[in-house]
Amino acid sequence: MGEALLSSKNQKILKDGFWDTNPITFQILGICSALAVTTQLKAAIVMSLGLTFVTAGSNVVISLIRNFIPPQIRIIVQLTVVSALVISIDQLLRAYMFDVSKQLSVFVGLIITNCIVMGRLEAFAMGNPPWKSFLDGLANGAGYSAVLIMIGIIREIFGSGTLLGFHVIPASFYAAGYVNNGMMVLAPGAFFLLGIIVWIQRSISGYKES
Amino acid sequence: MKFIEEQLKKVGQLFEKGKPLEKFYPLYEALDTFLLTPGKTAAKAPFVRDAVDMKRVMIFVVLALIPATLMGIYNTGYQIEVAKGLSHSFWGAVEAGAWKVVPIILVSYAAGGFWEVLFAVTRKHEINEGFLVTGILFALILPPSIPLWQVAVGISFGVVFGKEIFGGTGMNVFNPALVARAFVFFAYPAQISGSTVWVAVDGFTRATPLAVAAATPKGHSVVQALGDAGYNFQNMFFGFIPGSIGETSALACLAGLAFLLVTGVASWRITVACVLGLLTMSSVFYFLQGAERLAFFALPPYWHLVMGGFAFGAVFMATDPVSSAATNAGRWIYGFLIGVLTVLIRVVNPAYPEGVMLSILFMNAFAPLIDYFVVENHIKRRLQPKKLEVEAKK
Numbered sequence: 001m002g003e004a005l006l007s008s009k010n011q012k013i014l015k016d017g018f019w020d021t022n023p024i025t026f027q028i029l030g031i032c033s034a035l036a037v038t039t040q041l042k043a044a045i046v047m048s049l050g051l052t053f054v055t056a057g058s059n060v061v062i063s064l065i066r067n068f069i070p071p072q073i074r075i076i077v078q079l080t081v082v083s084a085l086v087i088s089i090d091q092l093l094r095a096y097m098f099d100v101s102k103q104l105s106v107f108v109g110l111i112i113t114n115c116i117v118m119g120r121l122e123a124f125a126m127g128n129p130p131w132k133s134f135l136d137g138l139a140n141g142a143g144y145s146a147v148l149i150m151i152g153i154i155r156e157i158f159g160s161g162t163l164l165g166f167h168v169i170p171a172s173f174y175a176a177g178y179v180n181n182g183m184m185v186l187a188p189g190a191f192f193l194l195g196i197i198v199w200i201q202r203s204i205s206g207y208k209e210s
Numbered sequence: 211m212k213f214i215e216e217q218l219k220k221v222g223q224l225f226e227k228g229k230p231l232e233k234f235y236p237l238y239e240a241l242d243t244f245l246l247t248p249g250k251t252a253a254k255a256p257f258v259r260d261a262v263d264m265k266r267v268m269i270f271v272v273l274a275l276i277p278a279t280l281m282g283i284y285n286t287g288y289q290i291e292v293a294k295g296l297s298h299s300f301w302g303a304v305e306a307g308a309w310k311v312v313p314i315i316l317v318s319y320a321a322g323g324f325w326e327v328l329f330a331v332t333r334k335h336e337i338n339e340g341f342l343v344t345g346i347l348f349a350l351i352l353p354p355s356i357p358l359w360q361v362a363v364g365i366s367f368g369v370v371f372g373k374e375i376f377g378g379t380g381m382n383v384f385n386p387a388l389v390a391r392a393f394v395f396f397a398y399p400a401q402i403s404g405s406t407v408w409v410a411v412d413g414f415t416r417a418t419p420l421a422v423a424a425a426t427p428k429g430h431s432v433v434q435a436l437g438d439a440g441y442n443f444q445n446m447f448f449g450f451i452p453g454s455i456g457e458t459s460a461l462a463c464l465a466g467l468a469f470l471l472v473t474g475v476a477s478w479r480i481t482v483a484c485v486l487g488l489l490t491m492s493s494v495f496y497f498l499q500g501a502e503r504l505a506f507f508a509l510p511p512y513w514h515l516v517m518g519g520f521a522f523g524a525v526f527m528a529t530d531p532v533s534s535a536a537t538n539a540g541r542w543i544y545g546f547l548i549g550v551l552t553v554l555i556r557v558v559n560p561a562y563p564e565g566v567m568l569s570i571l572f573m574n575a576f577a578p579l580i581d582y583f584v585v586e587n588h589i590k591r592r593l594q595p596k597k598l599e600v601e602a603k604k
Contacts, residue, residue, distance in 0.1 A: 177357050183397035192371065199375075 010135055017139025024147040024194070025201040029115040033107050034148055035190040041164050043103045044152030045145075046093070050108060052141025054085045055117050059137030062125040069126075078121045079112065086111045116144055151193050159184030218242055236330035240337035268339035270473045271526070274466040275346055275456070278522065279315075281449055282456040283307040286354040286410060289452050293411040307354075310410045311455055314361050315349040321362035322348070325369040329378065338379040340532075344368065347387035347526060350456025351519060351567070352394070354410040356401055364394040384574045385533045388567055395567070403563070408452035416452050420518045420556060420563040426505035433509065446516040457522035460515065467525040476529035479538060480545040484524035487549020488514050495557055506557045520552060523566035528573075535577040537584040544580055548573045 037047045093101040125133040161169040183189040225238040287307030368390025373382045405417040426435040449459020470476035492511035535544035555565025
């Protein structure tokens with residue numbers, strides 16, 4: 001490896017995944033889980049960590065064996081690797097964070113079919129060395145996480161008046177007539193927030209619909 | 211008139227390019243064209259010679275809403291008097307109602323206007339009177355006890371997500387006032403549904419006619435149940451019942467409808483189709499027999515016309531020229547299905563007592579599709595030369 005670990009090229013990989021081609025706001029992938037697991041911040045954080053781990057991990061593994069995978073069956077190989085990682089996460093959650101695991105329900109298992117994971121494998125790991133693939137997976141996972149956590153924070157504060165389970169909206173607000181926003185607990189609320197985040201991110205990054 | 215013109219011109223110079231208030235040109239333009247005939251003419255076809263442009267169309271709708279607004283103010287006060295057991299006085303009711311309703315309208319205009327101006331200034335589009343319509347429509351479809359901050363949040367959502375993100379007036383898929391109400395409905399259900407919110411007196415409970423009808427147990431007479439709750443066809447028609455501010459009176463809506471039809475703003479096809487759809491579906495329920503027959507089924511079909519917000523929705527909401535179907539055949543289908551869906555939601559969906567808002571929004575989404583098929587069908591018909599020849603020979 002003649003290249004520094006964080007050379008300018010590698011930095012670009014990080015920046016692309018996190019900002020310029022952010023999986024959620026730019027590629028509009030992984031929307032389903034972004035809507036489903038963000039009513040509580042805690043679940044959103046756990047989901048983010050899980051997905052980042054799977055994307056980065058599977059990217060490295062596939063990248064290592066990319067020259068030995070027959071192209072005809074590459075999807076099956078990819079799925080096997082992804083499934084192995086997802087199942088181990090699922091088991092860990094069940095062992096140590098059972099309440100969160102129940103809250104995330106099927107969505108941990110559904111990371112297997114998450115478009116971000118498969119997309120990065122196909123688009124990046126199949127043609128790049130392990131370290132670069134790792135950075136790419138990490139950056140995309142982080143990009144996904146950033147959006148998920150933002151939505152999680154807003155939804156939990158306005159939908160339930162709490163943050164990570166602690167009450168953050170003072171009781172005097174409720175006494176003055178404030179009510180929690182029921183829309184935020186429903187999936188459409190997350191959809192609107194997601195739309196706003198996409199809107200803001202794209203106005204800053206100057207994205208133009210082609 | 212001359213005086214106004216000259217003063218406006220003088221002020222207008224401040225808003226021209228390069229002048230200090232350049233950014234706020236849309237504000238000036240809105241006032242200028244509101245008061246005077248626009249000085250600009252169209253440079254490209256189509257040229258339509260008509261004194262009524264979009265701004266005037268929108269003002270006509272505001273004028274048509276005056277009866278419903280006044281009736282809403284009076285009835286809000288009247289319901290307060292009844293609830294508190296006060297003796298009735300006309301001006302007392304108007305005053306009490308105005309204290310409730312006017313702040314709602316003002317907040318709706320102020321908060322909605324803020325977003326409207328913000329987008330007009332940054333996106334450089336004109337401020338349209340369409341906003342005056344949205345602001346008052348939204349106020350009129352809220353319960354009189356709604357907290358003012360929810361009015362502000364709701365109209366903000368309606369203006370931004372119902373209209374501006376699609377590109378402003380004329381581009382919206384959904385009726386912005388209904389989007390605003392739907393938002394409040396799902397976000398703060400306790401303040402906009404149930405039986406405690408329809409009279410602006412704290413702790414006073416009275417179910418609306420639709421809630422009474424839906425709650426009537428099987429085997430009982432629904433008309434009897436309504437009568438026991440103090441509702442009959444007459445007071446529902448005139449609107450002396452609790453409900454959303456402007457939509458209790460079918461009579462006031464009829465007055466608005468007459469004005470809209472005379473001025474040619476609303477399509478009579480849509481309103482007629484709504485009524486037909488409503489009557490058809492409620493007749494189907496009326497004649498339906500069997501063990502599953504709910505008491506609500508037995509309501510005489512024409513009663514549906516004066517209950518809930520149907521009259522208001524069919525006159526002012528469904529006919530919105532932007533979000534409704536634009537072809538004549540499409541308008542029949544669009545309106546008919548609104549009527550059908552309204553009855554379906556009212557009668558057999560236990561989750562929502564009233565279905566007008568949801569069915570209009572739902573059909574808004576389908577209006578472009580209906581228009582598409584109407585146009586396609588028309589093209590197909592025109593492309594069949596054989597039939598034409600046969601007809602020509604005849």
